[in-house]
Amino acid sequence: MGLLPLLQSDPLAFGLVVAILLLSLALHEWGHAITALWMGDSTAKEQGRVTLNPFKHLDLIGSAMILLVGFGWARPVPIYPPNFRYYRLGLFLVSIAGIVINLLIATALALVLRWMLASGYLENPSGFVLVLAQAAAVAASINLTLAVFNLLPIPPLDGSKIVQSFLPLRWHPYIWRLEANPTYAIVAMLLLLTVLRQPLSSFLSLVRTRFFDGFGL
Structure with missing residues (x-):
């Protein structure tokens, strides 16, 4: 689900979604950065x-x-895991921090929509209420998608480092070298855009449906 159709149908809702997503991406990467700092890596x-x-x-x-x-990604936050006070714990917490933030944003937006529904604002929405509800729904959906997408155990996505934090230490140098290889990054991106795009899109659609159903939306 891209954003370009929303731009054509409702430019104001598109602008609100873009503003929320800019903040969401910033919070995601800030979460990685501040957690790394807390764990000892500056x-x-x-x-x-x-x-x-x-x-x-x-x-x-x-x-x-x-x-x-x-679905997509921001510019990865640079980290140097050997600086972490507790290597495995630091790698895990830094990697999952951005995902948790996206889930919290999606949940907050879904709760806003649930409140609007319970209060009757969505019975016959019009004007700015309709725009706000549409923007909140789209932004919640994309934040949820970003969280799930980043959980994929494919370097350099966050999920790969979460898995890595549990793997034998002797494997870690090979994984870091793989992530640093530009050829690998290109191949991984092409796989996500071609072979994996349809099954990934179907899975993300299922997750979004279950998420919003859980809030009665």
């Missing part, structure tokens, strides 16, 4: 990434993917 801070300025975190291709297909 690499992200030294590169100016402990910030809520979205333009410090945006990735051109990842942002285009969000607009076109509804």
Whole structure:
């Protein structure tokens, strides 16, 4: 589910969604950066990434993917895991921090929609109420999608590092080298855009349906 159809049907709702997503991406990467700092690694801070300025975190291709297909990524926060006070715990917490933030944002937006529904605002919505409800629904859906997408155990997505935090330490140097290989990154992106796109889209659609059903939406 890309955002371009929304731009054509409701430019104001599109603008609100983009604003929420810019903040969401910034919070996702800020979560990684601040958690890394708490765990003893100041690499992200030294590169100016402990910030809520979205333009410090945006990735051109990842942002285009969000607009076109509804899932994508921001520019990864640089970390140096050997600096963590507790290597495995630091790797796990830093990796999952952004995902947790996206889930919290999706949940908050779903609760707003649930409140609007319970209060009767969505019975015959019109004007700004309709725009607000539509923007909240789309932004919640994309935040949920970003959380689930980042859980995929495919380097360099967050899920791969979550899995890595449980793997034998002797495997870690090979995984870091794989992530640093630009050829691998290109191949992984092509797989996500081609072979894996349809099953991934179907799975994400199922997750979104179950999520909103859980809130009675």
